[in-house]
Amino acid sequence: MFGYVRPSIRDLPEEELDRFRAMYCGLCHTLSRRYGQAARFILNYDFTYLAILLSDGTAGAQGAGRCYTSPIKKRPFLEPTAAMELAADESVILAYWQLRDGVEDHAWASGLKYRAGARLLESAYKRAAALRPEFDQAVRRQLQLLSALEQAKDPSMDKAADSFAVLLSSAAEELTDPVRKRIMEQLLYHLGRWIYLIDGADDLKKDAESGNYNPVALRYGLTDGTWTPESRRDFATTLDHSIHQMAAAFELWDFGVWTPVLQSTFYGGLFQVGKAVLDGSFHRPSRKNIREIEETE
């Protein structure tokens, strides 16, 4: 489900990319300090965005440190802030329930990796849920709704996406400024809707083969996992409406130092990812991809 949100790197100056990297590494350090080394495996770009959106927009203190992926060279990272701790706790809760969901969706053997992941995250989850009980309850409630829709094979794309969108928007629950909270809930709602829909589109082929519930396929009557020109156009437009709502919400709040990164995401990165998913050329970066590139260069 996660890993789709990213900026348009072409439009971002190097210093802004460095800032994004420092937040990614900072969130990783926050996870490790609060939940131990094992919690680091849940890290992804989407959780980094959560930390950025919840941050106060100031530059923040930077440290430098080594880690498993960079054992020799020290890398700059943002020192944990209250917002990053909130994002880390919420990320643990989200990742845990996603893994648990994976356990239920798969047969015993193919569900092994989810079961192993969930077990690894069990104690971290317990602590995170105790710290953020409201968010934990919201995630549980929304995932239950989603699973009921799956069971019923509900064909409403918006209804299914709504469960996940509401889930993500509840990440803004602890914000105290009422205006900021409204803006953030709207932004996160459409970010959640977009993520859910793009994930459905990305899984079209896989779900057509396995017969798994896919509300995007059901909505457009796509049985073999390929788009018709009309359905593709229609779907891209509904994605654009959500991106527009995110951009419109984004413009109403001052995100400080994060403005360039977010601007390049809402006016570029999401379009690029969406287009690549529709073209079938989207790949999540993996260690394997990166090794291949290193070898060819």
Add this chain to the structure above:
Amino acid sequence: MNDPYEVLGVPRTATDEEIKKAYRNLARKYHPDNYHDSPLADLAQEKMKDINAAYEQITKERSGRGDSPAGGYRQNAYGGYGGQSYSGGDSVFQQVRYAIQLGDLGRAEALLTNYSNHNAEWNFLKGVVCARRGWMDEAKRYYETACQMDPGNLEYQRALDYMENGPRQAYTPGGTTFGTELCGSNLCLPMCCLWSLCSGSVPICCYC
């Protein structure tokens, strides 16, 4: 009131032309057209008021006269679905429009649920509520039904056109195109992986 130059994001030394440009850009960003389906339209309206007031003040100061600025955007475009040209018709639907205007989607929804005559206007208003909630696909379907039932109605047709064609006219910084399918090879780079953030030797890579 805040410093009008700060509101427009320009230095005091800016030329008239630079001020006009900054004002136009902000006015485009917070224009009602950019927020007409957004539940945050009231916040955009506040911004727009500040921008208009700031521009007006600077123009006054600089000209020494009391004129309102030339080429300024007017406020009356705001009003949402509830306020404008609508007259007559069913009083329940008027209440629904009013509730939508106030942002009370729960009440709008309840009024529609209790109304048994699912005519063109009912479908249109259902669509408006869906759009405000972020259910864009359902909104489009209700607008389609409304247009089928009352093909001559311009309000319904406009809403459907917007849902079908997408926010093509949406504000973008620098006036770039807005749209997933418009992200062609000459507009955006092919999909790039960002980097393996912590992996050292390949900070940014393309594997398209």
